[in-house]
Amino acid sequence: MNPTESILLEKIAGAAKEAGKIMLEAEDIRHTIKAKSGHANFVTAFDERVQEYLFAELGAILPGAHFVGEEEGAEVFKEAYETGYTFCIDPIDGTSNFLTGYRPSVISIALFRDGDSYLSVVYEPYHRLLFTAAKGEGAYLNGSRLHSSKEPLSRSLVSFGTSPYDPELMEKSFELCKMILPRCIDLRRSGSAVWDICQVAMGVTGMFFECKLRLWDFAAAALIVEEAGGRITDLNGSKLSMRGPSSILCTGSGVSQEVEHL
Ligand code: IPD
Ligand code: CA
Ligand code: CA
Numbered sequence: 247m248n249p250t251e252s253i254l255l256e257k258i259a260g261a262a263k264e265a266g267k268i269m270l271e272a273e274d275i276r277h278t279i280k281a282k283s284g285h286a287n288f289v290t291a292f293d294e295r296v297q298e299y300l301f302a303e304l305g306a307i308l309p310g311a312h313f314v315g316e317e318e319g320a321e322v323f324k325e326a327y328e329t330g331y332t333f334c335i336d337p338i339d340g341t342s343n344f345l346t347g348y349r350p351s352v353i354s355i356a357l358f359r360d361g362d363s364y365l366s367v368v369y370e371p372y373h374r375l376l377f378t379a380a381k382g383e384g385a386y387l388n389g390s391r392l393h394s395s396k397e398p399l400s401r402s403l404v405s406f407g408t409s410p411y412d413p414e415l416m417e418k419s420f421e422l423c424k425m426i427l428p429r430c431i432d433l434r435r436s437g438s439a440v441w442d443i444c445q446v447a448m449g450v451t452g453m454f455f456e457c458k459l460r461l462w463d464f465a466a467a468a469l470i471v472e473e474a475g476g477r478i479t480d481l482n483g484s485k486l487s488m489r490g491p492s493s494i495l496c497t498g499s500g501v502s503q504e505v506e507h508l
Contacts, residue, residue, distance in 0.1 A: 247383045251365070254307070254357075258367045259376055261303040265296045266371030269338065269353070275345045283289050287411045289470030290345055295354060296337035304333050304355070311357075316462045322490040323461065336462035340438030342410075354440040356465035360489055362372035363488065366466035377444050377470050385447055385473035394476035394498035395449035399426075400499055402452025405434040405442045407459065407494075415457040422455060422508055443496050447474035452501040454492050455481065455508055463506040464494055475499045 247255070266453050269292060278291035297315050305311060311331040314323065323332070333355060340351035351372050357365040366385075377392075379385040385392040395402060404426055409415040427433055434451065436442050440463060440479040442454040447470045468478045468486060480486060481493040483506045497505055 247380050250303045250381055251383075255365050255367070255378055255380060256399065257307045258304065258355055258357065258365060259369070259378060261300060261307065262355055262367045262369035263371075263374075263376070264471055265299050265337070265353050266369050268292055268296050268299060269344065269371050272344075273505055276313055279345060285411060285413050287343065288341055288345065290338075290341065292344070293338045293341055297335060300333075300353075300355065302339060304335075308333075308357075313321055314461060321460060323358075323361070323488070327358065330360070331364075332358040332361075334358065334462050334465040336440060336466075338438065339440040339463060340436070343437040348437060350436060350438050350441045351439055352440050352444075353460050354462065354466045356462075356469065357492065358465075358467045358488075363465070363469040366469040368466050368470060370441070371500050374431070377447070377467075379470040379473040381469065381473075383473070385470045387448060391449045391472040392470070394446055394474045394500075395452050396498070396500040397452055399430050399452060399501050399504055402430050402498070403432055403434055403450070404430045404453045404455075405436060405445060405451050406454065407439050407442065407456030408435065409458045410460050422457075425508075426453075426455075439494070443471050443478065443494075446476050446496045446498050447471040449474075449498060452498045453505065454494070454496040457481065458491055460491050461488070464492070468496075471496055477502045479507070481508045
């Protein structure tokens with residue numbers, strides 16, 4: 247990584263850590279809930295506050311950058327984002343965890359350059375876990391290099407997401423669970439897709455899948471897991487478009503040898 251890139255990554259990480267304080271200091275979270283469209287899709291005042299903070303800080307770091315953020319509404323990558331810098335942010339991934347006190351919840355920031363994944367920062371404030379990646383330069387957790395697991399599926403934990411805001415996908419999600427459970431050690435459901443993908447990057451789990459995620463749910467973590475030697479595609483095994491919602495199949499290097507699609 248050249249010095250300019252590492253300074254940029256450091257500044258973005260600094261903004262994520264500061265934003266993490268908003269989550270750590272949050273009180274009375276349930277009283278700030280607003281419902282969004284879709285089943286059990288909530289936003290709290292803190293999701294909005296973290297996003298506002300990041301838009302302001304990151305906008306000052308890279309003036310002129312575009313923003314795609316969960317609480318901003320735009321779901322797809324617009325043509326204007328194909329040139330220059332674009333941040334894709336999930337201010338709090340794991341909002342239902344955040345408002346109930348279940349863990350984890352994380353801040354997710356992806357930076358695209360001319361439409362391509364460039365830098366990623368994911369921050370879990372409760373244990374001060376900082377995941378970073380730069381295209382072609384590896385992925386790190388608090389400065390230590392990450393490597394996905396070489397274990398086969400039969401010796402791996404598998405996590406999955408339930409696509410909770412798209413109830414029409416419930417049958418399919420649980421059909422996949424029934425198919426995979428007998429082939430792995432066991433299944434896990436964390437409540438944060440960003441965290442789940444980072445767990446594959448860490449080599450803790452061997453695989454993660456979810457029938458539908460939005461761009462901000464996977465943009466940053468996708469680069470992290472790829473830089474850790476894992477693979478991330480849609481459920482059919484096709485390359486991610488990184489331009490809008492998608493199904494997700496993410497595998498460590500071991501499981502990648504045997505599972506190419508679901
Ligand atoms: C959700 C979480 C969850 C996943 C959902 C996401 P949010 O994001 O990542 O694990 O199952 O599909 O939408 O709403 O907590 O930011
Ligand atoms: Ca999310
Ligand atoms: Ca969110």
